[in-house]
Amino acid sequence: MTTATQSIAAKLSSSGLLRSQALIGGKWVDAYDGKTIKVHNPATGEVITDVPCMGGRETNDAISSAYDAFSSWSKLTAAERSKYLRKWYDLIMAHKEELGQLMTLEQGKPLKEAIGEVSYGAGFIEFSAEEGKRIYGDIIPSPLADRRLFVLKQPVGVVGAITPWNFPLAMITRKVGPALACGCTVVIKPSELTPLTALAAAELSIQAGIPPGVVNVVMGNAPAIGDALLASPQVRKITFTGSTKVGKKLMEGAAATVKKVSLELGGNAPCIIFDDADLEVALKGALATKFRNTGQTCVCANRILVQEGIYDKFANAFAKAVQNMKVGDGFTEGVEQGPLINEAAVQKVESFVEEATSKGAKVLVGGKRHSLGMTFYEPTVVTGVNSEMLLAKEEVFGPVAPLLKFKTDEEAIQMANDTNAGLAAYIFSTNIKRAWRVTEALEYGIVGVNEGLVSTEVAPFGGVKQSGLGREGSKYGMDEYLEMKYVCLGSMS
Secondary structure: OOHHHHHHHHHHHHOOOOOOOEEEOOEEEOOOOOOEEEEEOOOOOOEEEEEEOEOHHHHHHHHHHHHHHHHHHOOOOHHHHHHHHHHHHHHHHHOHHHHHHHHHHHHOOOHHHHHHHHHHHHHHHHHHHHHHHHOOOEEEOOOOOOOEEEEEEEEOOEEEEEOOOOOOOHHHHHHHHHHHHHOOEEEEEOOOOOOHHHHHHHHHHHHOOOOOOOEEEOOEOHHHHHHHHHHOOOEEEEEEEOOHHHHHHHHHHHHHHOOEEEEEOOOOEEEEEOOOOOHHHHHHHHHHHHHHHHHOOOOOEEEEEEEOOOHHHHHHHHHHHHHOOOEOOOOOOOOOEOOOOOHHHHHHHHHHHHHHHHOOOEEEEOOOEOOOOOOOEOOEEEEOOOOOOHHHHOOOOOOEEEEEEEOOHHHHHHHHHOOOOOOEEEEEOOOHHHHHHHHHHOOOOEEEEOOOOOOOOOOOEOOOHHHEEOOEOHHHHHHHHEEEEEEEEOOOO
16 A cells, blocks of 8 residues: 555554454454455555455344344334434544545545535434434224224334445445334445445444444345345345346345335436526536536436537536546545546446447547546546437446437426436526426436435435335435334224
């Protein structure tokens, strides 16, 4: 490692947050066969540390640990669980600088953005701590005088939480926060590319006093871990954020034991710029929603649809802004875009851009690997894109903004909805009637109007069509971890 990387790693290690073992039943453990996998810094290619490469046996022990802990954790009052979660939240916020550094080290996003994710992710724990005390049942008027009818809400049980690499903390907390608040216990399987942030969060959960077995973390052989979570009848729910392809496999596998499933899958977000949009607002919003996290988010604007009357003006202004973006190591001051997660991600971006240009699209800015090398790619704007190109049909998951032209509102809606995905969409217009009409017509679970950053713990996050099932965040996200029980009390007369 470079001297700078060694210094950061040493500070994290001395703080106790650089963990390199899994957590099962409150104990830090290695893989049973001793196998490990290397965790790399995508900005430099350096190895940060080795972590256990686990499989089915370790996962089954983690499930057993969570199952045993469920009986006592679920019996605590909501107020008692809230205190543990609040302490966990406080610890995360107290260590947000270190957690941000760890995230930048293993994931590559700019440090400012990483620290922002820590605050955002912690918000789900804080919200859940509060909302867990407001899980209400119901009393139903009985049609018979001698009966009383009630509805109780109870925790679903052990939860298997499978999370991605692009938001190493927030994708965990927005699952684990509500799960624990509702009385569930969890087995977390973070991405093998970014397990260190998850392990640091787990360490802080221990410091918060959350009992052994309530939070477990395993990593390594993803198919083997996933199969164990799916096969176990003790796991009553699977929650997953990731690709649609993997989500479908999990949904199919969960059918054997009829588990409850929440899926937050891929997107193909349209960002529609109407000719009456405030250009400054549209530019700021489109930049934010496209290039955050180097374009590696499921709600990134994957297609920017611009009305023909302002197409050229917007394209030129947008390209100029993109050209000025600073690319580099996330620890460098002023950097707005870090590296892509790995070489496969770069190759995917390259292939999409090459396919578009071979069919007549034009690169205005960028369009190639960055001179920094490694997995850095230039922020890119492509014009002349049509709906038949891969840039418009599939998630590029990188810093490439394809601009498509449309004439009418109806055409924009048709283009936006012409996809199997339905996670997020964005509209920029100063006409409230148009904005409202188009919002209702869009087949998406989330719509941002004159705003590019829409995620918050207080609102329901999730998609329609093949972008998933269920919602995360808000009071609605709590219900994903609860079962309803109807009680009929007789002989009351």
